[in-house]
Amino acid sequence: MKVIVTGGAGYIGSHTVVELVNAGYDVVLMDDLSNSSIDMLDKIGDVIGKKICFIKVDLSDSDACAKAFKTHVDAKAVIHFAAFKSVPESISKPNEYYRNNIGSLLNVTTSMEKYDMPYLVFSSSCTVYGDTKELPVKESTPMLPPNSPYGHTKQLGEHILKNLSSTLASKIKSIALRYFNPVGAHPSGMIGELPNGVPGNLMPFITQTAAGFRQQLSVFGDDYNTPDGTAVRDYIHVVDLASAHVKALDYMQSEKSKEKYQVFNVGTGNGSSVLEVIQSFERTSGEKLNYKIAPRREGDIAMIYADAKYTMETINWSAKYNLDDMTGSAWAWEKKLRGL
């Protein structure tokens, strides 16, 4: 079956392309390369042992999106990653976030309707839960007001798909995967996270600091109401997250899948504090990390982690990697990238 992967040159997208190809899917990758590099295509090709079909396209441009989809009308599924993902940037450029994240989604669903493509997997995020106190979060945990325009675009994206699914005329069946915190890199060391400029996320900041590209990591806050005072997240290995997309696609085509719209948490169910991540990194890398305690970062919440039972039972998925695998593979990738 042919699958269009939008944003497939990005961090999660590239790992998902590899898992899809390994599972026997035929992949078409669409990306505008606004937050990724053309080199990623060669790297994906090296991992899977063949060239990947690629179309450079900005999917927030409705004509360009329709044109790109028209060249692959035999595709049956779309995995839609293409979106902006920085929380602070979304606060400074909300208009861009709504235009790109919502515009692209609507253009993709419009083309899917037009060309009768039945299956859609949407990249959502645990950010849709807002600053919830109901932990661990279940899919049924109510969404609270979003902490950022980025978070709002994910909530809106889910609402759009839910509303589409309740329209009798719509033939699209969709699944929203609520990602927790993806980290780590492919075991080959060929693909991994490569943020533009100064990393906003914890793991690339850690590895770039250890590699000597950043002077010091700031731990944002040690006065949260958590076991060691630093914020707690549910880190998930990017390869485990990628495999959840394959499982979701397999499931949607099976007899078991009856609903036209479903949401699933994709996390390990384990919360780790920032200090625990640092300790894991030091253990697996053998490097001493230069860090200091700094004030809290605006918009951060104290603690969130998943209840992933429903995902495990329904789509037959489970996480294989632990925190040490995540920090170890992130470091292996950084070292390879920098020739260390």
Ligand code: UD1
């Ligand atoms: C948030 C969103 C996530 C979204 C991601 C996109 C929530 C709960 N999570 O992740 O859904 O996909 O942004 O970027 O809204 N930290 C430091 N120092 C640093 C960087 C981070 O201490 O230099 C801390 C943060 O305060 C946080 C943890 O590390 O406690 C993880 O931060 P980060 O990797 O940026 O991800 P989230 O903000 O959790």
